[in-house]
Amino acid sequence: MEGFLRRAVAQGMLRAVDLHFARRMEALAGGDTPELLLAAALVSHRVGEGDVCLDLEQCRELPLLHGDGDTGGPWVPAPEVWIDALGTRSVVGRPGGRASLILDRHGRLYLGRYWWFERQVADALLARVRSPPAGGGP
Numbered sequence: 001m002e003g004f005l006r007r008a009v010a011q012g013m014l015r016a017v018d019l020h021f022a023r024r025m026e027a028l029a030g031g032d033t034p035e036l037l038l039a040a041a042l043v044s045h046r047v048g049e050g051d052v053c054l055d056l057e058q059c060r061e062l063p064l065l066h067g068d069g070d071t072g073g074p075w076v077p078a079p080e081v082w083i084d085a086l087g088t089r090s091v092v093g094r095p096g097g098r099a100s101l102i103l104d105r106h107g108r109l110y111l112g113r114y115w116w117f118e119r120q121v122a123d124a125l126l127a128r129v130r131s132p133p134a135g136g137g138p
Contacts, residue, residue, distance in 0.1 A: 001034035001037050001038055001074055001075070002023075002037065004074040005018075005019050005022065005037065005038070005041050005074075006019065008041075008064060013063075013064050014041060014045050014064065015044075015045065015048055017044065017048070018041045018042075018044040018045045018048065019041055021040055021041070021044040022036075022037045022038070022040035022041035022044065023037070024040075025037070025040040025091050025100060025101065026040070028090065028091050028100070029089045029090055029091045030090070033085075033089065034075070035077055035081075035082055035085040035086060036085075036086060036089050036091070036092070038074060038076070039054065039056070039082065039086055039101075039109055040101065042054050042059060042062070042064075043101065043109045043110065043111060044111070045064070047111055047114060052110065052114050052117075052118055053108040053109060053110040053114065053115075054108065054109045054110075055106075055107060055108050056079050056082050056083055056086075056107040056108070056109060057079040057107045059076070060076055079107055083103065083107050086101075086103055086109065087103060092109075093112070095115065095119075098112065099112050100112050102115040
């Protein structure tokens with residue numbers, strides 16, 4: 001997996017920061033976890049592209065995983081296997097927890113701070129919807 005990710009960086013399909021982040025997550029989790037290495041690189045990449053999370057059930061559609069260019073496609077676990085494997089890693093938490101990565105019940109993986117940012121926005125919107133209009137008028 002490491003070789004695939006290095007080739008993807010060399011080809012400009014991933015950023016160097018995506019690989020560095022993935023390596024750090026793998027190291028914090030105890031090393032040699034290809035499913036975590038790939039997921040962490042991809043979620044970092046998606047954030048860099050403007051997305052807030054990585055949907056593990058749909059990520060096989062990413063051009064990077066199709067083997068476009070000379071990277072060759074990596075082994076990508078089935079979504080349910082991937083979700084189960086990530087759920088056992090110390091750097092992966094559940095919504096509401098404090099972890100570097102957050103995996104929700106829908107199979108979406110977030111950088112921890114981005115999950116919290118999204119939660120704060122959602123809470124603020126819900127508070128506005130639930131509060132009476134200012135001025136008492138229609």
